Amino acid sequence: MKFLSEKNPDTKRSYEIVDEGLSKKAVVVIVARCEVLYEGRARSRLAAGDRMLMVKPDGSFLVHQDRNLDPVNWQPPKSKCRAYIKNGLLHVEGVRRNPPERLDVEIQNTHVASYFIGEDSKDLEQVGYEADMVDMVVESPDLIEKGFRPTSREYATPNGFIDILGKDKNGTLMVLEFKSRRAGTNAVKQLKRYLDCFEDHKEFVRGVLVAPSLTEEASELLNKYEMEFKELKPPMEFDGDKNLTLDFFSAT
Amino acid sequence: MKFLSEKNPDTKRSYEIVDEGLSKKAVVVIVARCEVLYEGRARSRLAAGDRMLMVKPDGSFLVHQDRNLDPVNWQPPKSKCRAYIKNGLLHVEGVRRNPPERLDVEIQNTHVASYFIGEDSKDLEQVGYEADMVDMVVESPDLIEKGFRPTSREYATPNGFIDILGKDKNGTLMVLEFKSRRAGTNAVKQLKRYLDCFEDHKEFVRGVLVAPSLTEEASELLNKYEMEFKELKPPMEFDGDKNLTLDFFSAT
DNA sequence: CACTAGATCTCGTGT
DNA sequence: ACACGAGGTCTAGTG
Numbered sequence: 001m002k003f004l005s006e007k008n009p010d011t012k013r014s015y016e017i018v019d020e021g022l023s024k025k026a027v028v029v030i031v032a033r034c035e036v037l038y039e040g041r042a043r044s045r046l047a048a049g050d051r052m053l054m055v056k057p058d059g060s061f062l063v064h065q066d067r068n069l070d071p072v073n074w075q076p077p078k079s080k081c082r083a084y085i086k087n088g089l090l091h092v093e094g095v096r097r098n099p100p101e102r103l104d105v106e107i108q109n110t111h112v113a114s115y116f117i118g119e120d121s122k123d124l125e126q127v128g129y130e131a132d133m134v135d136m137v138v139e140s141p142d143l144i145e146k147g148f149r150p151t152s153r154e155y156a157t158p159n160g161f162i163d164i165l166g167k168d169k170n171g172t173l174m175v176l177e178f179k180s181r182r183a184g185t186n187a188v189k190q191l192k193r194y195l196d197c198f199e200d201h202k203e204f205v206r207g208v209l210v211a212p213s214l215t216e217e218a219s220e221l222l223n224k225y226e227m228e229f230k231e232l233k234p235p236m237e238f239d240g241d242k243n244l245t246l247d248f249f250s251a252t
Numbered sequence: 253m254k255f256l257s258e259k260n261p262d263t264k265r266s267y268e269i270v271d272e273g274l275s276k277k278a279v280v281v282i283v284a285r286c287e288v289l290y291e292g293r294a295r296s297r298l299a300a301g302d303r304m305l306m307v308k309p310d311g312s313f314l315v316h317q318d319r320n321l322d323p324v325n326w327q328p329p330k331s332k333c334r335a336y337i338k339n340g341l342l343h344v345e346g347v348r349r350n351p352p353e354r355l356d357v358e359i360q361n362t363h364v365a366s367y368f369i370g371e372d373s374k375d376l377e378q379v380g381y382e383a384d385m386v387d388m389v390v391e392s393p394d395l396i397e398k399g400f401r402p403t404s405r406e407y408a409t410p411n412g413f414i415d416i417l418g419k420d421k422n423g424t425l426m427v428l429e430f431k432s433r434r435a436g437t438n439a440v441k442q443l444k445r446y447l448d449c450f451e452d453h454k455e456f457v458r459g460v461l462v463a464p465s466l467t468e469e470a471s472e473l474l475n476k477y478e479m480e481f482k483e484l485k486p487p488m489e490f491d492g493d494k495n496l497t498l499d500f501f502s503a504t
Numbered sequence: 505c506a507c508t509a510g511a512t513c514t515c516g517t518g519t
Numbered sequence: 520a521c522a523c524g525a526g527g528t529c530t531a532g533t534g
Contacts (some may be wrong), residue, residue, distance in 0.1 A: 001302050003283065005364050007257060027304065027318050029281070031255070031368050041433065041527035042380030043488045050253050050370025052279065052306065060321045065372050066279050067310045069328050070514060072376050076321050076529075098505090101527070111368065112257055116283050118302025118363075120317050124324050128294030130510065159441075161509085180510085181293070184522065189411075215522060236295045293512035322529060328514075350520085353512070382525075412524090433527085436507070467507075 002026075005114035011090050014110040018055075018083040018092060021115025025057040029116070030092070033109040036063055036073045040101020046072060053092060053105060055081045061094035061103060075103045125238060130180040133210065133234045134163055137176070141166070144208065144230055148174065157197040160190070163210075172206055173198065179211035180234045187211065188221045195227070254278075257366035263342050266362040270307075270335040270344060273367025277309040281368065282344070285361040288315055288325045292353020298324060305344060305357060307333045313346035313355060327355040377490060382432040385462065385486045386415055389428070393418070396460065396482055400426065409449040412442070415462075424458055425450065431463035432486040439463065440473045447479070 003026075006017060014030075021028040030053040036046040051072070052064040061075035075081070075094030083092050090107040134153065141148045147169025155162040164176040175198075177191040191207045198205045207227035214222070214229055222229055255278075258269060266282075273280040282305040288298040303324070304316040313327035327333070327346035335344050342359040386405065393400045399421025407414040416428040427450075429443040443459045450457045459479035466474070466481055474481055 001285070001361075001363055003259075003363055005257065005259060007255075027283075029283070029304065031279075031281070031366075031370075033253070033370070038378075038527075039488075042378055042486075043490070044376050044378035044527080045490070046376050047374040049372030049374045050368065051372065052281065052368075054304065054316065056316075056318055056320075058319045060319070062321065064306065064308075066308055066370065067312070067329070068308075068515080069312045069314065069323075069326060070528090071321075074321055074527085076527090077319070099527085109253075111253055111255055111370075112366065114283075114364065116302065116304075116363065118283075118285070118318065120301030120303065122299040122301045124296050124298050126290075126294055126296035126512085128512075181512090182522095186523085217522075234294075236291075238295070238297070290512070296512080320530080322511095322513085326512080328512085351512085355512095378527085380527075432525095438508090469507080 001116065001118045003114060003116040003118075005112060007112055009110050009113050011085060011088060011107075011110075014107065014113045015083050015085055015090050017113040017115065018090070022055060022081060022083065024115065024117060026115035026117045027057065028055040029053070029112075029114045030107070031111045032107045032113075033111075034063075035106045035108070037104045037106075038073050038101070040096070040103075041099055044073065048108060050111070055092065055094070059094070061092075063103075063105060073103055073105075075101070079103075127238055128180065128234045128236050130163075130178050130234065133178050133180055133232060136235050137164060137178075137210070137232075143232060144174075144176065144210070145169075157194055159193040159197055162194050168206065172204060173201070174206045174208055176208050176210055179209070181212065183209055183211040183214040183218050185215070185217050185221050187214070188218050188225065188227070191227060192225050195225075253368065253370045255366060255368040255370075257364060259364055261362050261365050263337060263340060263359075263362075266359070266365045267335055267337055267342050269365040269367065270342070274307060274333060274335065276367065276369060278367035278369045279309065280307040281305070281364075281366045282359070283363045284359045284365075285363075286315075287358045287360070289356045289358075290325050290353070292348070292355075293351055296325065300360060302363070307344065307346070311346070313344075315355075315357060325355055325357075327353070331355075379490055380432065380486045380488050382415075382430050382486065385430050385432055385484060388487050389416060389430075389462070389484075395484060396426075396428065396462070397421075402428075409446055411445040411449055414446050420458065424456060425453070426458045426460055428460050428462055431461070433464065435461055435463040435466040435470050437467070437469050437473050439466070440470050440477065440479070443479060444477050447477075 038044045058077040059079040062071040063073040079094040081094040093104045150166040155165040310329040311331040314323040315325040331346035333346040402418040407417040
């Protein structure tokens, strides 16, 4: 991996490093005392303090404080980022046309300026999503109940897409709404709105909320609407690998 | 500001720097070739590549690739983070009890290891929110229309809270739903559900969607429901500062 | 390009 | 601690 990192560069040197990193499509990392202005979808200003700045080759621009997971200010991928000097101070800015917005960082003192050109072709593999749950039920409908048979997935209604539409062993229509996390009242209302689309239907339609758990409020609302809850956790197995879980929490 | 930054430290030295940074409640920044495992709310693995790691004193732990705004893996604030050596390789892990989850990074090669102890007491000031719009209308109801008078804010209904409930100059009830960004069909449906709460009401109730703009679909749905749209942008003025906008997009 | 729906959403607020 | 709603949400997928 190629990289360059300097401590306490002066304004001119700091500019050179950042400018070079940007032009080389490197990941630029700066730790500096700075002020930040944002204007676009909203508007914000942040008085001086020490922060970590990062510009990625795809145009992502992040400003991190020493707290919180999220950046305090940022600019999304495809922003045009550049460095410039104004009134003797280094600025880094990121601009976007659609929507029009601009992030400007005025650097008063650079502690470290660096850039990195690395190799990273790998993408994240992950499981435990709502989509994984739906896949699982399509493959093993009995997880819902014996005799359940899915008829369609992503069934379109005026109120949105139904995750799974199917019939129980008696032929009664079933609407399944999946949540991969604890379900709240919104999930129940969403399911209710799907059922409303079958109002003109003569026969009774079963509404089933499928989730690992649900809030007390959601449970009450579910009862009120005469709908059902089916406890089901999203699958956590990678394809062709079932033994990672075993010792993962016992490292060292 | 106090900081320490070393290039190409070996495993032992890298461990010392990270461990020292963590114990001093510093912001730890590492650029390294690494593999990443996550298990908890979901599960993921990421094969080897060059990434930027950051651990903040509040327990936030981020792993950034060279693309996308979001970290590819992370652990939220209040995680317990530590460094350890296993099979001759440095690991950095973050664990949480509730919900139970763990992020583990196996570092194969450290390019830069550093930590920073800075000053940053300032919080972000920002404007342009939905709440700012509502404030503005409560103070200047005529922005909606001449004669409009708000009666309650955050009025509770079975279908959620109405942003502003009021009456027009003829005494007709008005339900106002605010969006600070372009409004879609969901906003219209939400407003419709509020109006449904007044079904038993004998008199007509006006539903008004207040937003800077709306999508074509939202406009059609609004007409169908016989509701109205009022164009209004969220206020973008900081308290006691009205001149920032003027030259903000003309730097250099 | 616009719109939809999910997310290890995060983060603040209220209970 | 939990539930809920907003966000400059971001991000992937679809039309």
